[in-house]
Each structure stands twice: as structure tokens, then as C-alpha cells.
Amino acid sequence: MLYVESADKTYPNGTRALAGLNLEVEEGEIVAVVGGSGCGKSTFLRLAAGLDQPTRGRIRLDGETITRPNPLVGIIFQEPRLLPWLTVEQNVGFGLADRPRAERERLVREVLERVGLQNYAHCWPRELSGGQAQRVAIARALAPHPKVLLLDEPFSALDAFTRASLHEHLLSLWHAFRPTLVLVTHDVEEASVLADRVLVMQPNPGRIAATIDVDLARPRDRYGTEIEAMKRRVLWALDKSLRRESGEALSPAAAI
Amino acid sequence: MTAIERFDNLGEARDSRIVSATHPIIEKKSKRTAERFLLGLALPLLLGIGWELAVRAGWAEGRLMPPPSRIFLTLYSLAVTGELWIHIGATLARVGAGFALGVIAGTLVGALAGASRLSREILDPSLQGLRSVPSIAWVPLFILWLGIFEESKIALIAVGCFFPIYLGVLAAIQSVDRKTVEVGRVFRLTTPQLVRRILLPAILPAYVVALRQGLGLGWMFVVAAEFMGASEGLGYLLIDGQQLGKPDQIIAAIVTFAILGKITDGLIASSSAPFLTWQDAYAPKH
Numbered sequence: 001m002l003y004v005e006s007a008d009k010t011y012p013n014g015t016r017a018l019a020g021l022n023l024e025v026e027e028g029e030i031v032a033v034v035g036g037s038g039c040g041k042s043t044f045l046r047l048a049a050g051l052d053q054p055t056r057g058r059i060r061l062d063g064e065t066i067t068r069p070n071p072l073v074g075i076i077f078q079e080p081r082l083l084p085w086l087t088v089e090q091n092v093g094f095g096l097a098d099r100p101r102a103e104r105e106r107l108v109r110e111v112l113e114r115v116g117l118q119n120y121a122h123c124w125p126r127e128l129s130g131g132q133a134q135r136v137a138i139a140r141a142l143a144p145h146p147k148v149l150l151l152d153e154p155f156s157a158l159d160a161f162t163r164a165s166l167h168e169h170l171l172s173l174w175h176a177f178r179p180t181l182v183l184v185t186h187d188v189e190e191a192s193v194l195a196d197r198v199l200v201m202q203p204n205p206g207r208i209a210a211t212i213d214v215d216l217a218r219p220r221d222r223y224g225t226e227i228e229a230m231k232r233r234v235l236w237a238l239d240k241s242l243r244r245e246s247g248e249a250l251s252p253a254a255a256i
Numbered sequence: 257m258t259a260i261e262r263f264d265n266l267g268e269a270r271d272s273r274i275v276s277a278t279h280p281i282i283e284k285k286s287k288r289t290a291e292r293f294l295l296g297l298a299l300p301l302l303l304g305i306g307w308e309l310a311v312r313a314g315w316a317e318g319r320l321m322p323p324p325s326r327i328f329l330t331l332y333s334l335a336v337t338g339e340l341w342i343h344i345g346a347t348l349a350r351v352g353a354g355f356a357l358g359v360i361a362g363t364l365v366g367a368l369a370g371a372s373r374l375s376r377e378i379l380d381p382s383l384q385g386l387r388s389v390p391s392i393a394w395v396p397l398f399i400l401w402l403g404i405f406e407e408s409k410i411a412l413i414a415v416g417c418f419f420p421i422y423l424g425v426l427a428a429i430q431s432v433d434r435k436t437v438e439v440g441r442v443f444r445l446t447t448p449q450l451v452r453r454i455l456l457p458a459i460l461p462a463y464v465v466a467l468r469q470g471l472g473l474g475w476m477f478v479v480a481a482e483f484m485g486a487s488e489g490l491g492y493l494l495i496d497g498q499q500l501g502k503p504d505q506i507i508a509a510i511v512t513f514a515i516l517g518k519i520t521d522g523l524i525a526s527s528s529a530p531f532l533t534w535q536d537a538y539a540p541k542h
Contacts, residue, residue, distance in 0.1 A: 051441060069444050081439050085457040085534045095443040097453075124534045 019205035032191035040206020074141035209241035354413025366425025409481035424466020
């Protein structure tokens with residue numbers, strides 16, 4: 001279980017990126033976080049990854065408080081961030097340097113097969129397409145078998161076809177390893193197709209505006225009416241959260 | 257297999273040639289190297305033959321600009337008497353020692369300034385000030401401090417090599433992508449691991465460029481150093497040729513400089529090449 005207990009984050013410039021965020025994520029659950037810019041969704045992910053510290057409150061994974069990067073938590077960024085001087089294979093094995101060689105090779109091979117890039121093991125990152133590079137990044141994050149995988153808008157730079165194919169890859173990996181997935185996105189379709197639960201966040205200060213359970217069986221048809229209806233629900237909640245925010249922003253002026 | 261997967265795998269089938277066709281590529285590469293070598297040789301060869309013919313036909317007088325045959329003869333006789341090797345040895349030793357000192361100092365100070373902001377803010381302004389002093393201006397001081405023999409010459413070359421290497425290392429460290437460093441943090445690298453596994457490989461391409469620039473300046477300054485009074489060295493051959501009115505000897509020394517400069521630069525380039533094959537370099541085809 002991933003617990004977020006009234007996590008607050010105020011940046012040195014005074015921006016209150018997160019205000020008392022409370023959240024419980026079940027083991028193996030897929031949670032999507034959507035929201036306008038500045039709603040604190042990336043801040044939340046950085047806190048959960050241990051890359052930043054909350055100003056108040058804490059984040060726990062199975063009872064252990066996360067204060068710095070943890071081997072049980074993997075993260076995938078918007079860009080693949082592969083190391084250009086390492087081959088695909090070496091990139092995937094980057095986090096496994098402390099494992100014995102045989103085990104490392106096995107883990108790398110296994111996860112590369114899962115993302116369908118076993119023939120690319122000896123390629124340089126520059127030889128990959130954008131979608132392939134992001135698949136290597138996913139493989140690198142999953143190779144050490146983390147319990148929680150955080151994804152920060154990982155498919156937003158890709159075209160619609162590649163994005164859809166990466167959703168399939170991600171789901172097949174999730175079926176194989178059953179990690180908890182926390183996916184920050186601004187793509188409502190992505191959230192509806194992948195998640196068990198969609199959190200809608202709103203800015204100033206960053207907090208959860210709505211929680212929508214996605215009770216749809218997998219595999220889901222992204223062009224089906226159920227997903228369409230779910231997309232509309234999420235969009236509606238997003239819309240409401242943004243309108244509420246601008247309403248709040250207006251109220252001090254109204255008071256004058 | 258869904259339509260989307262098929263679409264995705266289509267791209268893979270196309271790209272898998274990269275994996276299977278390695279050997280023909282290597283063969284093609286070595287052929288390309290030979291071709292490039294001959295192309296690079298064409299211009300000087302053509303100019304040399306043209307001048308030779310012009311002098312032989314009597315269209316030009318070869319006294320101040322001797323034809324290639326005379327220069328080769330001069331080089332040959334210098335080589336046979338063993339004189340040439342003594343001069344080359346002396347110059348190479350000076351460049352080697354000065355370059356080594358410059359590399360060590362430039363790398364250490366550059367790394368220090370790149371690693372900590374405090375030391376950068378203390379060191380960099382002074383070093384930038386010193387850098388704008390023409391290095392030849394140090395000559396009188398070095399002669400007073402270190403005497404007129406090897407020490408002052410090596411010091412001058414080291415100063416010349418120091419600045420491009422210092423600047424190169426500092427700029428390379430500062431331009432390492434914060435996002436790449438964050439990958440290291442995510443995988444919980446310790447500081448030494450971060451340096452070895454991320455920072456060093458990230459700055460290597462820029463470092464090689466800095467070394468080559470430094471070495472280029474080293475060759476420049478060795479001439480200046482040998483002009484200030486040497487009894488051997490290629491710079492001495494230049495001065496000697498001027499004083500005794502032997503343009504063929506001057507040009508022979510210049511040609512030797514060109515060859516040595518190209519060889520030493522090529523040594524740095526080729527010894528670093530195996531570590532830089534990953535680079536996504538721009539390479540025009542024609």
C-alpha cells in the first residue's frame with residue numbers, strides 16, 4: 001500500500017504546489033492523476049519518488065516513510081532519459097549494477113522481451129524511434145521489479161498510434177509484474193483506458209477535486225461507448241474543477 | 257495481434273536491418289577511410305606538383321619559395337645526418353611535457369570549478385582575466401623566474417594548453433543535463449558512482465575537443481618558446497633558416513610541424529573514438 005498522509009509542498013518561491021494531499025493506493029492498483037497545469041500532479045510524483053521532500057506530512061510505502069529514492073519505487077519521465085553512451089541492454093540494466101552478472105542479464109532479457117525489443121539489445125539509443133526509446137525507459141524502470149511505478153506524462157510526446165501501442169505494452173507488463181501504477185497524464189482517454197481510479201486535481205493550492213472509479217473490465221475497447229462515457233465524466237469533472245478555481249480567483253476582487 | 261501492434265511491428269521489421277547488417281557497414285567504413293585519405297592528399301599534392309613544374313619550366317624563380325624537390329632533399333639530408341631527429345625529439349619533449357602539465361592543471365581546476373559553485377565564483381573571474389593576457393607576454397617573466405632553458409619553455413606551453421582545457425572541462429560539466437543526473441538519483445547512485453557512470457561519460461566528447469584544442473595551442477607555443485633562444489628544436493631550425501637565408505630549411509621545418517601536429521591530433525582523436533561511437537553526430541554523406 002502507498003499512503004499519502006496530508007502531504008504539503010510549498011516551494012521556496014512561495015508556490016503552494018500541494019495542500020494536504022491524502023491518498024491510499026492499493027497494491028497492484030492503477031491510478032491516473034489528471035488536472036490542469038500547476039495542480040501539483042508532478043510535484044506529488046516527485047515526492048512519491050523521493051526526489052523531493054514534502055514540507056509537511058509524509059508518504060509511506062508499506063510502513064516505510066519515503067524520504068529519498070527507494071529501490072521499490074520506479075519512475076518514468078516524460079522523456080525517455082536514456083543514457084546515450086550505453087546500449088539498450090546496458091540502459092535497461094542501469095539500476096541492476098549491484099546484482100550478480102547472471103541475474104542482471106536474466107532480468108534485462110526478460111523485461112526487454114516483454115516490451116518487444118529483444119532484437120535491439122545492442123543498439124544505441126540514437127538508433128531508436130521515440131516510442132521504442134520510451135519502451136526502453138519503461139523496461140529500465142521495471143527491470144529491478146519495483147512495487148510501485150510512477151509515470152509522469154510518459155506518452156505525451158508520442159503520436160496517437162505509438163501511444164496506443166505503448167498502453168498495450170504497459171498493460172501487459174502490469175499483468176506480468178502487478179506493480180502499483182500511478183500515472184500522471186493530461187490525456188483523458190489514456191486515464192480512462194488504463195486506470196482503476198482517476199483522480200482529478202485542481203491548482204492553487206494543489207489538491208484533489210474529484211475521484212472517479214473506473215469499473216470497466218479489461219481488456220477495454222478504447223473506441224467503445226463505455227470509454228466514451230468515462231472520458232466525458234472525467235472531462236466534466238476537470239471542467240468543473242477549473243471553473244471552480246477561476247471562480248475562487250475572482251472572489252477577492254469581488255470583495256473589494 | 258491488434259492493428260496497432262502490427263503497425264508498431266512494421267517499424268521494427270524495417271529497423272532490424274541495423275542489427276543484422278553490421279559487417280558490410282564496417283567494410284564500407286574502411287574503404288571510406290582510404291578514400292577520404294586520398295581526397296585529403298589531393299590538394300597539397302596538386303599544388304606541390306604545379307609549383308615544381310613552374311620552377312622547372314622557368315616560369316617562376318625558386319630561390320625564396322623552393323620547389324618541393326629541394327625541400328624534400330633538405331629534409332632528407334637533415335634526416336640522414338640525424339639532425340632532424342634531434343630537433344623533432346627536442347620539440348616533441350617540450351610539447352609533451354607542457355601539454356601534460358597543462359592537461360593535469362586544466363582538468364583539475366576545471367573539475368573543481370565545475371563541481372562547486374563557491375570555487376567557481378572564486379577562481380573563474382581571475383582565470384578569465386589571466387586568459388585575456390596574450391600568453392607570449394609571460395615570456396620575459398618566465399625567463400626571469402625559470403631561466404632560459406627548458407623550464408621556461410615548458411611553462412609557456414603549459415600555460416597555453418591550460419586555458420582551453422580548463423574552459424572545456426568547466427563548460428562540459430555545466431552543460432551536463434540535470435535530467436540525466438536525476439536518472440542517477442532515481443537509481444540511488446553515490447557521488448563517486450554518479451561521477452563514474454554519468455558525469456564522466458557525459459563530458460567525454462567535450463573533453464576530447466578541449467584536449468585537441470589544447471594540443472593545437474601547445475604546438476603554437478612551442479615555436480614561440482623556441483624562438484626565445486634554443487639550440488635545438490624545430491623552432492630553432494626556423495630561426496636558423498631565416499638567419500642563414502635558407503628558405504628550404506624553414507619550409508622543411510614547417511612541413512614537419514604540420515605532419516607532427518596532424519599525427520598527434522589524430523592520436524587523440526583515434527584513441528578516444530572507441531569511447532564515442534555512441535554519439536549521434538551530424539555526418540553529411542557527400
